[in-house]
Amino acid sequence: MQALKKRILREGKNLGNGILKVDGFINHQVDPALMDECGREFARRFAGVGASKVLTAEISGIAPALTTAYHLGIPVVYARKHKPITMPDQVFLTLTPSHTKGRIVELIVSPEYLAGGERVIIIDDFLATGATILGLIRLAETAGARIVGIGTLIEKTFEGGRQALAHLGVPIESLASIQSMEGDIIQFGPDS
Amino acid sequence: MQALKKRILREGKNLGNGILKVDGFINHQVDPALMDECGREFARRFAGVGASKVLTAEISGIAPALTTAYHLGIPVVYARKHKPITMPDQVFLTLTPSHTKGRIVELIVSPEYLAGGERVIIIDDFLATGATILGLIRLAETAGARIVGIGTLIEKTFEGGRQALAHLGVPIESLASIQSMEGDIIQFGPDS
Numbered sequence: 001m002q003a004l005k006k007r008i009l010r011e012g013k014n015l016g017n018g019i020l021k022v023d024g025f026i027n028h029q030v031d032p033a034l035m036d037e038c039g040r041e042f043a044r045r046f047a048g049v050g051a052s053k054v055l056t057a058e059i060s061g062i063a064p065a066l067t068t069a070y071h072l073g074i075p076v077v078y079a080r081k082h083k084p085i086t087m088p089d090q091v092f093l094t095l096t097p098s099h100t101k102g103r104i105v106e107l108i109v110s111p112e113y114l115a116g117g118e119r120v121i122i123i124d125d126f127l128a129t130g131a132t133i134l135g136l137i138r139l140a141e142t143a144g145a146r147i148v149g150i151g152t153l154i155e156k157t158f159e160g161g162r163q164a165l166a167h168l169g170v171p172i173e174s175l176a177s178i179q180s181m182e183g184d185i186i187q188f189g190p191d192s
Numbered sequence: 193m194q195a196l197k198k199r200i201l202r203e204g205k206n207l208g209n210g211i212l213k214v215d216g217f218i219n220h221q222v223d224p225a226l227m228d229e230c231g232r233e234f235a236r237r238f239a240g241v242g243a244s245k246v247l248t249a250e251i252s253g254i255a256p257a258l259t260t261a262y263h264l265g266i267p268v269v270y271a272r273k274h275k276p277i278t279m280p281d282q283v284f285l286t287l288t289p290s291h292t293k294g295r296i297v298e299l300i301v302s303p304e305y306l307a308g309g310e311r312v313i314i315i316d317d318f319l320a321t322g323a324t325i326l327g328l329i330r331l332a333e334t335a336g337a338r339i340v341g342i343g344t345l346i347e348k349t350f351e352g353g354r355q356a357l358a359h360l361g362v363p364i365e366s367l368a369s370i371q372s373m374e375g376d377i378i379q380f381g382p383d384s
Contacts, residue, residue: 021278029305032262070224086213113221
């Protein structure tokens, strides 16, 4: 998506080691108009998959997942990393390594909001190794839900996430695919 | 706001000890159309305050803050509770007691996105004791920004947050004011 790629080139910072800083419009400060445009684009790309719910992980997935769900007219559930006191004792929980935190984090969803028969689109900010998304997939499958699509704002194709998710046989859509971050540059690949 | 109050009466659960569970449409599963309507209403109420930025705290504040910022046409910043590796070493940080977590949490904002001269609206899901919002106010004031409005989806008027924020002399808007949660009921007070 051109608007997102332009913004990455203008304001994204390649911090080295494959870390792309997009804190000015996605991860800390958020540009709501850009997020709305991204959500509209995901909704367009996933219009035909018959989704009943969007699933994401707190924190950075919330903004694009919310706007996607808005444009699809369905609810969004964000997996929590800490169980709040309002959640029942029996939950779906999985462990996943966090790339940016350097440790294992929990992903928790209440069975109240993820049920058998649901058709789930997973939306997240980044597709890198795919570890977080694989965690969300385990939660959805444990709930008896079916994954019908995966969408990420930014894919780093050199980290192998797309290959790790290929076995699902569902459409994987990224709005900006980054092929290389060698040196100081950010080089986009062909659109997914 | 009628739509929000109706939803609270229909799906909110009074768990006792002043804890209102709204996990089905705000705090875990989110209804994006309702959040959009709430954001539109905040934007209407704060249309005259000349805000340049919306400030909230992760996690539950993100959805209403994003839709408010969208309808005001300004960016939103969410204070982080853990410093990500993309953030500079020098940050604005304050400590605040978390009502629902029973411990002290950090609220962190990068100076890159909160600057002197900004006119800030704070948006959050709940106004209870006001502790989180007071933390956000300290961050904004340390940055040299000025608070021009405070908006929350749900106010529990019996927890004193409005009194704790009164010294600021800015408009405090709640879309649903709950006066009492004694017994099993949820009783709304007059609109703020």
